[in-house]
Amino acid sequence: MIKLSDSLSIQITIHKYGSHAQPPKTPQSSKKAATTNPLKLLPISLKTSKSQNHSSKDSHDPQNLLNQTIIHLKSASLPLTAVTLPFFLHPVAAGGQFGILEGRSFALVHPIVMSGLFLYTLYAGYLGWQWRRVRTIQDEINELKKQVKPVAVTPDGTPPAEPPKLSPVEAKIQQLTEERKELIKGSYRDKHFNAGSILLGFGVFESVFGGLNTWFRTGKLFPGPHLFAGAAITVLWAAAAALVPPMQKGSETARNLHIALNALNVILFIWQIPTGIDIVFKVFEFTKWP
Template sequence: MQALAVRPAAVRSSSALQRRASFRATCVAPRRTLAVVRASADRQQKSEEEQATAAATTLLAAAGLLAPFLLDTESAQAVPEILKGRTASLIHPAVMFFLFGGSVWAGWLGLQWRRTRELAGIIKEKKAQLPKPDAEGNRAASPLDGEIAALEAERKELIGKKLNEQHSNWGSLLLGLGVTISIAGAFNTFLRTGKLFPGPHLYAGALITVLWALAAALVPAMQKGNDTARSLHIGLNTINVLLFVSQIPTGLEIVGKVLQFTSWP
């Protein structure tokens, strides 16, 4: 009789535990779903903000490059002399040399981060080529074991450098500072001379500014795993660096003229 009395209590205890577990699962599931929905909404909002920023930057660049053609020459030149002096005139080439180095460094960081992503697929392929374990779960040693270990160590080291964050930070700096200094350079020339000088330096500079904006506009698609956007991003920035190289000789010629026709400050 005592055994019979204990059994219903155990059954009731087990049933109560099951109900509690079911209740907890019912409460946790909506929370997890809500967290996923919120994360997705945050990503979408961030993507929309980045697209809006890129579009605004493009419009700003276009407006800045076109403004000198629309301004009255005499009114534009009626500014403090310091804005037309040697110091202000040398800001553009000095910052652009810095941004040229920054472009090369940002490109290197981006390629290293791409290598980090590719390593995951390479490691997975090599693991699939390993000998199958026997019935007891033992697997024969393979030369691939050493390769896989080396690749995993390389990937771990690259991940530890936070290359994606560094690349993103440098990209933001190039976009913001680059567009600003590009427009400032054109305005400085217009303030000093009353006109712009159509030619390779002006045209390449305008194209570099546009390419910065286009490359930034591809970032939201890249964050969603779009390989086409990633390839375009790399291609646009490669063209950008090559254009930067072409700017060095013409830029040095302009610096020479600035030193010849301006005075401090």
């Protein structure tokens, strides 16, 4: 049974707060709300300053700046391509089907590269000759040693007190020995091998590119001294490189043939220069930039 005092207190509470009102919160519940929602207790100005500081940090973040830059570049790439594409596809030569491939820029690539390859051929030949000297000097030293007279000794078999002066043959042996040591330090064998590999790769590529460029510009090839000499030079490069395996096995015949083929290559290169200059003049006459 409910006591009269209890029912009276309930009625007083309902009358004070209303039928739908909640009873007042205890201090413990208010403390809990304050701890769970600390931002609700902060002033509005403090919240705003924190959000502004956060946005300013994002604006100075390098990763964020990089992402924004990439987005801007992506948006600008399409109009930039639309502007530059007609320039590259514009017909600049007689035919015009291949655009810039028929222009003067691509036509001058071949003579410029081949001029560099000619000088590089001479450099590769110098390296090969120096490596050959390493081998031939040793043969000379061995032959000179056979001419050295034995050192005179006393009757009891001991050498003389004062060493004899060097003979001209011994002085030559000493000179060649020092020269060979210096050549070995130069690592001419590896340098010559690397130079030959580069010359073979770039030479064959540029020879084919020269013929293709002529066809791009004119629609045909022109059989003549320059074309035939260029084809012969390309074949000589390949033939000289094919002799490397027997040369590494010590074949003197392969070495001599390697030298002969490369010497013929240089002669053809020199003979081809005047015809190449004539072609360059025609390029300037019949083509336009780029």
